[in-house]
Amino acid sequence: MYPLYPLLVIDGTPLPIDDDSPEWVRVELDPDGVAADHQCRDCGEPLAPTVDGWANMEDATECPAAGDGDFAPHTAVPVPLAWCNSAAVQLDADADEVTVSISVADPRGAFRFTIRRVPDDAPSPLAGCLLLHMPYPGQPMQHAPLTPLDPETGTFIVGAVPAALEERRPRRATA
Ligand SMILES: [Zn+2]
Numbered sequence: 381m382y383p384l385y386p387l388l389v390i391d392g393t394p395l396p397i398d399d400d401s402p403e404w405v406r407v408e409l410d411p412d413g414v415a416a417d418h419q420c421r422d423c424g425e426p427l428a429p430t431v432d433g434w435a436n437m438e439d440a441t442e443c444p445a446a447g448d449g450d451f452a453p454h455t456a457v458p459v460p461l462a463w464c465n466s467a468a469v470q471l472d473a474d475a476d477e478v479t480v481s482i483s484v485a486d487p488r489g490a491f492r493f494t495i496r497r498v499p500d501d502a503p504s505p506l507a508g509c510l511l512l513h514m515p516y517p518g519q520p521m522q523h524a525p526l527t528p529l530d531p532e533t534g535t536f537i538v539g540a541v542p543a544a545l546e547e548r549r550p551r552r553a554t555a
Pocket residue numbers: 420421422423424425442443444445446453454455
């Protein structure tokens with residue numbers, strides 16, 4: 381028999397790690413908070429809003445990839461994954477639990493999804509069971525508001541509910 385050693389695998393490639401038993405792995409998408417959250421649909425350049433419209437890194441508001449000689453502005457679209465601060469996997473052998481967390485709001489916090497094994501000697505009928513803990517609407521200190529979209533599938537709206545949906549709902553499920 382062998383002891384349990386976690387293996388870090390990135391895009392299918394095992395990564396050499398110094399620590400025999402890493403406890404925490406995290407992917408940060410914009411650790412310095414400097415990345416643009418919009419880019420141009422036509423030329424692909426990162427964009428920032430200015431008083432004259434969307435501009436690229438050189439402050440140019442004219443898009444080289446759009447139009448046919450006449451001035452054409454950049455067309456800003458959200459950068460994919462720019463809504464995510466980080467995603468992490470945490471292994472806690474003492475608590476016998478694994479947590480996956482995704483941060484989309486305050487970067488110091490995250491939505492946490494944990495599976496924990498109840499100890500065999502716990503004074504509970506759940507002894508030996510695996511329990512899944514998930515974020516839920518109205519949770520104290522929650523990372524961002526959650527509103528159920530379809531209770532059958534466990535899908536939630538994160539943050540503000542679109543006005544068109546809000547009108548159809550008799551009341552919000554979470555404040
Ligand atoms: Zn452009």
